[in-house]
Amino acid sequence: MENRTHISVQDLNVHFRSEHVLKDINLSIPDRKITAIIGPSGCGKTTLLRSFNRLIDSTEGVRVSGRVLVDDENILDPKAEVTHIRKKMGLLLQKPYPLPMSIYDNVAYGPRIHGIRERRRLDEIVERFLKKASLWDEVRERLSQPASALSLGQQQRLCLARGLAVEPAIILGDEPTSALDPQSSQRIEATFTELKRDYTIVIVTHILRQARRLADHVIFLYLGELVEQGPAWDFFNNPKQPMTREYIKGLIS
Amino acid sequence: MDRRFAEERLFKGLMILATVLIISSLVLILLTVLLKGLPYMSLDMVTKTPQGGYYLGKGGGILNAILGSLYLAGGATLLAILFGLPVALYMNVFSRPGARFVGACRFSFDVLNGVPSIVFGAFGFTIMIFFAMRASLLGGIIAIALLILPMMVRSIDEVLRLVPHELLEASYALGATRWETALKVVVRQALPGILTAVLIAFGRGIGDAAAVIFTAGFTDSIPGSLLRPVATLPLAIFFQLGVPIPEVQGRAYASALILTILILIISLAARLLARRLTRHVVK
Ligand SMILES: Nc1ncnc2c1ncn2[C@@H]1O[C@H](COP(=O)(O)OP(=O)(O)O)[C@@H](O)[C@H]1O
Numbered sequence: 001m002e003n004r005t006h007i008s009v010q011d012l013n014v015h016f017r018s019e020h021v022l023k024d025i026n027l028s029i030p031d032r033k034i035t036a037i038i039g040p041s042g043c044g045k046t047t048l049l050r051s052f053n054r055l056i057d058s059t060e061g062v063r064v065s066g067r068v069l070v071d072d073e074n075i076l077d078p079k080a081e082v083t084h085i086r087k088k089m090g091l092l093l094q095k096p097y098p099l100p101m102s103i104y105d106n107v108a109y110g111p112r113i114h115g116i117r118e119r120r121r122l123d124e125i126v127e128r129f130l131k132k133a134s135l136w137d138e139v140r141e142r143l144s145q146p147a148s149a150l151s152l153g154q155q156q157r158l159c160l161a162r163g164l165a166v167e168p169a170i171i172l173g174d175e176p177t178s179a180l181d182p183q184s185s186q187r188i189e190a191t192f193t194e195l196k197r198d199y200t201i202v203i204v205t206h207i208l209r210q211a212r213r214l215a216d217h218v219i220f221l222y223l224g225e226l227v228e229q230g231p232a233w234d235f236f237n238n239p240k241q242p243m244t245r246e247y248i249k250g251l252i253s
Numbered sequence: 254m255d256r257r258f259a260e261e262r263l264f265k266g267l268m269i270l271a272t273v274l275i276i277s278s279l280v281l282i283l284l285t286v287l288l289k290g291l292p293y294m295s296l297d298m299v300t301k302t303p304q305g306g307y308y309l310g311k312g313g314g315i316l317n318a319i320l321g322s323l324y325l326a327g328g329a330t331l332l333a334i335l336f337g338l339p340v341a342l343y344m345n346v347f348s349r350p351g352a353r354f355v356g357a358c359r360f361s362f363d364v365l366n367g368v369p370s371i372v373f374g375a376f377g378f379t380i381m382i383f384f385a386m387r388a389s390l391l392g393g394i395i396a397i398a399l400l401i402l403p404m405m406v407r408s409i410d411e412v413l414r415l416v417p418h419e420l421l422e423a424s425y426a427l428g429a430t431r432w433e434t435a436l437k438v439v440v441r442q443a444l445p446g447i448l449t450a451v452l453i454a455f456g457r458g459i460g461d462a463a464a465v466i467f468t469a470g471f472t473d474s475i476p477g478s479l480l481r482p483v484a485t486l487p488l489a490i491f492f493q494l495g496v497p498i499p500e501v502q503g504r505a506y507a508s509a510l511i512l513t514i515l516i517l518i519i520s521l522a523a524r525l526l527a528r529r530l531t532r533h534v535v536k
């Protein structure tokens with residue numbers, strides 16, 4: 001399974017009512033690397049990310065065409081079963097949304113849904129993934145407390161642990177650090193760098209410096225079109241498109 | 254400048270006037286019930302059923318109506334939750350986003366909410382005639398459930414609408430189905446509000462007289478079966494007030510006091526419960 005792409009997109013088009021939000025997108029996302037989707041706000045980054053796990057379905061007045069292949073399955077196929085597709089991907093949103101339950105139950109929520117009932121196994125899962133999200137030391141004494149009592153940065157790491165607990169192969173993040181203070185952002189970034197050994201990570205960001213720090217692969221969107229994609233080093237040091245050059249220099253935003 | 258200050262003062266005055274009017278009428282009602290009812294309050298009132306000649310001033314109490322009202326309102330509230338919660342969940346979690354049908358549902362519940370309770374009573378009565386059913390606890394429960402369903406659905410609906418959509422997405426993203434998300438996340442997040450909605454519906458159900466007058470009937474004995482008539486507090490108050498004997502009229506006020514206290518106790522209990530349930534709610 002060397003370098004087989006988990007996610008690839010073919011001729012993806014998305015409309016919101018009359019607005020053409022994503023135009024003929026073709027791309028593939030390398031395994032076990034961090035891919036950054038960058039571009040100015042409103043260019044369709046969130047929409048692209050949400051089409052990977054079909055959360056886009058729940059938007060009012062949306063039309064989607066094309067193919068999104070995850071493990072060679074076209075998930076846009078109306079017959080595709082969404083819950084097992086979503087189980088393959090953990091999702092982080094701009095602002096952390098812990099579920100209205102305890103810290104423990106937040107992490108155990110996914111495994112329980114997928115049929116794990118034994119307390120011992122759940123205990124072990126909760127501990128393992130809280131450690132993976134580097135939150136365990138801060139919460140081990142208060143697992144039964146409401147998740148909403150944690151700080152924003154801790155909540156975001158809890159959301160990461162919650163996503164990891166369903167054992168996905170992919171982590172999706174939609175500007176996952178934008179609501180956090182600099183220190184918390186740094187911890188999340190550090191965790192991502194560690195996790196990329198085992199996971200394929202895709203993050204949306206509009207912070208160029210963050211993309212430079214984290215990304216192995218970059219996808220640049222502008223007004224719904226894919227302008228350029230490629231390995232991060234090439235992208236930042238040797239951009240092929242004039243538009244990319246201007247964006248990197250900060251001339252357009 | 255002066256005119257704006259005058260306007261400001263005028264509106265402030267009007268607001269204070271309105272507030273005072275409302276609060277004082279509430280206090281007046283409570284005082285009337287308390288002053289007129291308290292002298293006739295006795296242990297017998299709440300522990301005994303009407304004995305022979307009760308409505309002429311002889312001994313007994315209204316235990317039949319107290320229990321009848323609790324059974325009736327309790328049963329109706331349960332029935333209304335059973336049908337109302339799924340409807341509210343459907344409108345907020347299961348329906349296609351922005352569906353017209355949901356808007357039509359909301360509108361029709363709002364219209365039903367404005368229908369006078371006597372109409373629900375008459376409607377229930379017609380159905381009962383159709384099934385050749387006599388006035389009974391079951392008939393009353395159905396009529397009251399119909400009466401409180403629209404307000405219950407709409408108030409639960411309003412609470413569910415406040416649940417952030419991202420919370421649902423967080424659950425979907427973990428591979429949860431809509432059903433799991435509705436029960437384990439949405440209901441949990443909205444539980445305090447749902448409880449309040451249920452409580453308000455219960456209060457309206459227990460206080461209503463018009464919907465039960467044909468459907469539940471009246472009896473002097475303690476309710477024993479779903480298919481037998483039951484007494485209710487509002488009707489007991491009505492009958493006692495109609496008797497031109499001061500002793501009996503006084504007991505009518507005592508009965509009103511009992512009804513008020515019942516509602517107060519249930520409100521307080523629900524408040525306490527709601528406070529406990531907010532522990533996990535995500536802000
Ligand atoms: N729910 C929605 N309904 C209608 N239009 C939307 C919706 N979400 C996003 N859009 C539109 O799609 C375009 C792309 O949005 P988005 O993917 O959120 O951009 P980004 O994440 O890059 O800021 C924007 O022009 C926005 O107006």
Ligand SMILES: [Mg+2]
Pocket residue numbers: 042045046
């Ligand atoms: Mg966005």
